[in-house]
Amino acid sequence: MRLQRPPAPVEQRRRGGPGLSLLFPGVLLFLLLLSACGSTSSGGGGGSSSSAPGVSADTITIGGVLDTTGPIQVICAPILQGDQLYFSQVNAAGGINGRKIKFIQVSDNGDSTRTRDAVRQLVEQDHVFAIFQVCGSGNANVAESYTVPRGIPFIDPIGGGSKYTDQNGKALPWVWMTQPNYGDEGHVIGYYAATTLKAHSVGLLYEDDVLGLQQKTTLAEALQKYGSKLVASVGYNATQTDFSAALQTLKAAAPDLIVLNGLPSPTARFVATAAAQGYRPRLGYLANYPMADNSWAKVLGAAGEGIYVSGYTSMDTPVAQQYLQATHSDPVFSAYKFYGYINAKIMVDALRKAGSNPTRASLRDALDHDFVNYDTGFGPTLTWTPERHGGVSDFMFFQIKQGQLTPVSSFIKASAVWP
Amino acid sequence: MLALLQVLLSGLITGSLYGLLALGIVLIYRTTGVLNFAYGALAAASTCFLYILLTGPRLPFWLAVLLSLLFALLLGAVVERAFARPLLAAPILTKAIATLALALVLQTVIQALWPQLTTPVHFPTPFEGHALRLGGFYLSLTDGLVLLITALLLIVLQLFLLRTRLGIAMRATADGLEAARLMGIPVGLIFLLVWMLASLLAAIAGILIAARQTVIDVQFMDPVLLLAFIGAVLGGLDRLEGAVLGGLLVGLAENVLALLLAGHSLGPLDLGNPGIREALIFAGFVLLLLLRPRGLFGGAALRRV
Structure with missing residues (x-):
């Protein structure tokens, strides 16, 4: 338990402890232990705001891979616009428990051979809290091969051919689909x-x-x-x-x-x-x-x-009406953009349900237990349990x-x- | 039988478009030594320009086509002066790689100028929905125009290269740069004209392909270019008529194989699978090159003794 507390500032410890030559290996060992503990806690238990990657006192950083330069940009680019529209509305209203959402999007050019590098960049360089959306079934499947073994939540793989179960039909533990397959x-x-x-x-x-x-x-x-x-x-x-x-x-x-x-x-x-x-x-x-x-x-x-x-999306819902009001100046209605909007809403709801100091484990708990007959806002309801991570199935x-x-x-x- | 005939006709039309593109590729390669991987982007640029003229100021179709062809000539001239001329003395591989960069630059410029073309759009033509029906046989007006225009272009181009002083100068430059220079041929001007002519051919092919598909975006020529290159190499890369025949062969093979293999399997292998079909085309291509390294219609290598 002691190791989970935030470390004392390095400057303080230098001043109050033994000489540098003795202190340095000790501090190094301490930091290594702390780092190991931090990585365990992000996958297995709650923690303070600083223990989860991508969560700071005022920001939650999430990342997505959406093709805005290649062959599936016709679908992915408007989805991104919908995401950004909803996140900007939430941020304008104060964010989630005082934290603004920072959504980092990278494009893999629709090429699944580039998806892994794109996800790695988001996780290892941008230190995102979770992956929200990878566009394209094949691309999403590549992303899962990176995120699942590392215990990184991946919400909304886009494409009805995306995997959300293993070869035995068991739900992949860190992947949640919203789309039907x-x-x-x-x-x-x-x-x-x-x-x-x-x-x-x-x-x-x-x-x-x-x-x-x-x-x-x-x-x-x-x-x-x-x-x-x-x-x-x-x-x-x-x-x-x-x-x-x-x-x-x-x-x-x-x-x-x-x-x-x-x-x-x-x-x-x-x-x-x-x-x-x-x-x-x-x-x-x-x-x-x-x-x-x-x-x-x-x-x-x-x-x-x-x-x-x-x-699988209906416009006869309050969320759809809210979307139409927000996009009344758009020249034409885009179902793809609406898709982004409603999935950003699902992501925000999940982050809210993950608690005031969200960790990857608390987000997983929320996704697995707090989405039973959840009103998606586009018509069908959605149920996720630890055994079921599939999306809606109404058409x-x-x-x-x-x-x-x-x-x-x-x-x-x-x-x-x-x- | 009717289906096979219809597919043969379609293969002929597709192949003639590959042939038209292969012709431009060979023309530039023979004259300037550039394997031009930006050829598809050149075609796309002029076709996108036509789309803008048709949907923006809504110019009459044929006027817009005329302006697009003028645009293609200008684009060819600019590319020759700003890109190809400085690279003239570079090794052939350097020039080829540089054209890949040129393709990216052209696509980026088109995307920046006309962002609506980053996603697929409907390409409107006055021919859409018009067709000639002969019994169960069907020839759309667009396909008929493709056949007519490519045949006419090939005849005109052949006459131009064989019968006009300028065409003969182009062929002489292609055969031997130094000899042409010594004969007083202004090779700089010839290079410029070749790029302009090739850009014009690319524009015509691009417009015909767009009219046929009715859907375009900035990258719509990318998958077509690969097959046109195969046609050019099959034809020998040094013969204009070989390029056309190579393109025709690729178009016919692509269509006929797709029809004949559909629904058939070899053990667990589904022969109708598009991946298998493409693999067969590429395997045939490799086999042909193993048997005839200079292509089906390529000339014999000259060796000085």
């Missing part, structure tokens, strides 16, 4: 396509990595369960520019509906290729939630009209009408369609 989404999309849209046969264009592979399996499962069938699936890679062969392969299977999985730019190219070749499935397309933003509808142009899009559907995403369904729980 693509597996659950595949089940709900399959259910909606078969029962509401009455698609008897479905084709799938999927990104051939963590974004698409899980969804390919769950979509096929749900379609089969609800009397429909996945008749063709074609993978693509994120940098692919020519979709003619993919189109012909899917077209040959004559699906009623094509599900588009992946990212905004390649899926838009596929739709453009199909439009240029005069093809559109009988029921059109249904895109998964990375495309749930008006910017995607705009990129598609006229070819996007009538396309269904899966999503709703939109349709592009006059270039705008318009809700066409209420929320559908993944557990209701695939118990």
Whole structure:
């Protein structure tokens, strides 16, 4: 217990103790012991404000890796704006228990081979208290391989292919998802396509990595369960520019509906290729939630009209109204920016619940025990327990009408369609 | 069968665009010894400029295209004078690496000037939604224009290089710098014109690709450039017609393999996987170069004895 007390100032100890030659090794040993104790306490128990990295008397520093320079900036850059908007509101209102939030963002250029260095920089140079958001499923998975063994809280890996369980299905101890995963989404999309849209046969264009592979399996499962069938699936890679062969392969299977999985730019190219070749499935397309933003509808142009899009955020909540008021001067509504805003709110709530002198352990306690049926502010509720670190699993559907995403369904729980 | 024909046509169109880009790459390489990895960024710069003209002042499409092509000529001249000329005597590797830096500089400048193009945007053209249907066969107006324009450009370029004094001077400079200089050819002017011409070709290819994809951003040419380079190397890097044929081969291989391999597997290996498909294309490329190190259409190496 004595070792957990803050050390006496070095200057004082020099004045009152033995000579320098004797003192130096002792002080060194003392500091080493203290440092070892500090690192233990940050992972395992409460402590004063100075015992947790990134927490000072007036600031809590957190860090995130969001691509603002590379291929997924279309999603990550507006998310960052939403984060900053909410944090600035909280700071303007006095912060969290008197501490302002300092959010350090670095860009990995959307390249997961750079993510580890970006996270290391945040942890080892900027000494952040926790990681809040790494954008991109593959990027988030790389970040987890760094944060989990070191006991660094990681809240909101962005991307439904992000891992939050180990290979045995056990919750990773330091990772908390807010987003739904693509597996659950595949089940709900399959259910909606078969029962509401009455698609008897479905084709799938999927990104051939963590974004698409899980969804390919769950979509096929749900379609089969609800009397429909996945008749063709074609993978693509994120940098692919020519979709003619993919189109012909899917077209040959004559699906009623094509599900588009992946990212905004390649899926838009596929739709453009199909439009240029005069093809559109009988029921059109249904895109998964990375495309749930008006910017995607705009990129598609006229070819996007009538396309269904899966999503999980509703604007019929007080937080959404607060967001709309704060962004009334924005030229268009950005679902990505709103995502940043509401997740920053979740992060702030977690920091508040972590106590007046938060440590990484107290933050973990709060995340594991104080988020039961938590009102996310975007519709679905969220429950985290020590055994469950997954995100929300409720989805709703939109349709592009006059270039705008318009809700066409209420929320559908993944557990209701695939118990 | 119809699907295969449609994919062959698409491969031909994609390949002709790779060929057009490969042509510009070879033109610069042969004349100035620069392997220009900034070629995609040059194409993107002019295409982004066109997008700005179309969506900002909302100029009529063809007027905006004309201004963009003039912009491309100017950009080629500026790059030659400010970048390529000072590096003329540098080793070939130094020049190649320097073009990578140039690409980054160009992309950064475009991002700073037109930040809206850092994310994908819709590229509007008057051809969108128009097509010719022949039975089950479909040719969009954009694809038809791509075929027509690339074919015309190749003919005009070939005539220019073979029949005009300027074209002959360019070829002479490419064949031997010192000899050309001794013959009184103003090689400095030729270098300038080659960069301008290559920049013009890049702009045309970039605009056609953007019109086809209907989506652009600052980096939209990056994945295309790699395949164009493969086309250029396959074609031999020293023959203009080889560059075009190399580009066509890459475009056809990319499309036909994607169609034929879809849904097939070899044991646990899913052959339809895009990674496998790309690996096959690159493996074929390496194999061809092992068999023919100077490319499919490259000339024999001359050795003085």
